Amino acid sequence: MRQVEKYLLKIALLLGIFIMPFAASAEEVDMGEKVSKFLNDTGFAQLFAGNWLCLVMIVVACVLFYLAIVKKFEPLLLLPIAFGMLLTNLPGAGLFHPELFDGGHVHWEAFTNANNIGLLDYLYLGVKLGIYPCIIFIGVGAMTDFGPLLANPKSFLLGAAAQLGIFATFLGALALGFTYAEAGSIGIIGGADGPTAIYLTSKLAPGLLGPIAVAAYSYMALVPVIQPPIMKALTTQKEREIVMKQLRKVSKKEKIVFPIVVTIFVSLLLPSAAPLIGCLMLGNLMRECGVVERLSKTVQNELMNICTIFLGISVGATTTAAAFLNLQTLAILVIGVLAFSIGSAGGVLLAKFMNLFTKNKINPLIGSAGVSAVPMAARVSQNVGQEANPGNFLLMHAMGPNVAGVIGSAVAAGILLSFLG
Template sequence: MCTLLTSGSDFVWNSLRDFAGSTGIAGFFAEMGWGNVAMILVAFFLLYLAIRHKFEPLLLFTIAFGMLLTNLPDANLYHTELFEGGHVHWDIFVANAGLLDYLYLGVKLGIYPCLIFVGVGAMTDFGPLIANPKSFLLGAAAQIGIFATFLGAYALGFTPAQAGSIGIIGGADGPTAIYLTSMLSPELLGPIAVAAYSYMALVPVIQPPIMRALTTRKERAIRMRTLRPVSKLERILFPIVIAVIIALLLPSAAPLIGCLMLGNLMKECGVVDRLSKTVQNELMNIVVIFLGLTVGATATAEAFLNFRTLGILVLGVVAFGLGTAGGVLLAKLMNLFSKEGNKINPLIGSAGVSAVPMAARVSQVEGQKEDPGNYLLMHAMGPNVAGVVGSAVAAGILLSFLG
């Protein structure tokens, strides 16, 4: 009887000890380094920014929570070794993959950003751009930040692929930044995604000082002519023509541009309203959840906590600033060749970065500080949506040369 009790107590004790050893609390003390603790604190800080201050909450919230999950001990949700070297190691994938590894395939294979672009296209009004085609030039000029920062990052010692991924932050387009980085430099995906969405949220802080420094009060008070009405036929033909032209000239940009124009055509044609509403709402929301969680999962301590990440954050804000300046300066240059009464308010050039519609709203706010009766929002939306196309084209160019 005593032997039975002893063996029973040993079994219970061993079971409790094994259970205690398998908990995350034990792993916390046995395996957690200061880096993991720091990343968990970073995740808490990003959650605070998303919830309390509403900084790009739709994605920053999910990115932060993915970052939290991947840095918790023994969770086994994401394994960097399965994607080491920028490739999916299918030979060991099924045996070792966790939940976030499977979801990350949507990022690695370029699926999530393209699906988001379908939703973005369905929510985008290209009318102001069609009414004023000169806006294409302002949107293109704002992409100078991408290529200038690419050269700067390369000069500082980053590889060409890494430099291209850092430069794309200047486009202020999160899905495009994620798409390009997942193709060129997946090891930088976490820092670049956090930088891209953080700076998008900080558009009202970063852009106004640059806009004011590069313009005079007289320029900021310029009133522009009312945009002409755009016909339904023009709205239907625009996405078709743009998709065909860009796919023929730059095939590497076809996935992003094609999906963007597909979504826009759904909206404008008026015969697939159910599909248009679905991609704007249900599909967009589901993909945003998966994209944010898996991008956040790549932000491990090893990938995030180093001087390279600090360099990415600094270069990212430089890229953003140069893009803002490029659009403003081109608008000023165009005014030198424009007749009186047909001049462009340079403030709308800053909206050439593709942070839709925040950048356009900043142009409106800055313009009304000089002239409360001046309404620049619709004029600024032209360069703003042109910037969405421009950043995708810039990503295609970088992918063609560096991919």
């Protein structure tokens, strides 16, 4: 038996000597495959495998970073949008899946498989369901003083006239071949109200959300550049020098009643505008009533800041290469600046027209503040007015059309949603 055991041991040793090299080779082959798979799965490999458009979008995101950080163009939202754009265009990251929202609908059944859902897919639900824009409107309302508007009700007309850009651009976009829903979403850029543009576009044309949001916030940031040449071209030196009378003092009771009355009237007249108008007026009522100061400070600061971050990242996530790098996006950017320009001009022209019939003349410069870029547009009116007359103070007068424009853009969005939604 011992002799047999010795022979078996020798055979086992010989077999081991022959097998070991092959086993090592197999392990090396397996390791090589793993290394190859790792390299092929990296974003670098996918970029060089034909996803070069993603690289272009990463460059675009870096340009937006520059505008937000260095030039300070609407940095509170432009920076999150740029970072969302960066994240969604990183090959292989799988943070956002546009197919989950194909056709403008949320495909809820796909959300049951959490392995195929990215972080930005969950965050985008807040945009798609209209949550973030409405919460931001509560904060906007809490930071808005409607006193100048109540002190000079004529401001309502100037704010309404500034919405001319929305409907003129709607017709122009239709003429260029956009659908009714797409044209309505593009037209709302003329209101210079980012949350409203995002809210309406998420309902009517979600495929255009990225380009429209970028255009809306970019032009809001460029108010001091775009508006002054328009204002000066449409007014004379004498008109720019008009000094307006001091506004009357508005009582606290008026300020409390106003948001309640506006909510009831607008919501009954135009139910589709109720979410935006209701949230705007809720925030303003918190500000003016004086009994919920803690809530008012919360919606102005913490709540609004949180939603701004989520909104920006989510909107940026929609700017995939396929959705952004096309002629349609270029057309939106061009039409958007025309919409904003027409809106600015509309308020100025109506103020000039009203001066033909009123005893107390209106400085036409405050008409351009009828767009919703609060308070930047009002400051531009003040600056241009002081260039013409250093003793002229138009800021409070311009705030009337400015806050009227916020209401006007929400109403315009409600009209478009009612007809096109």
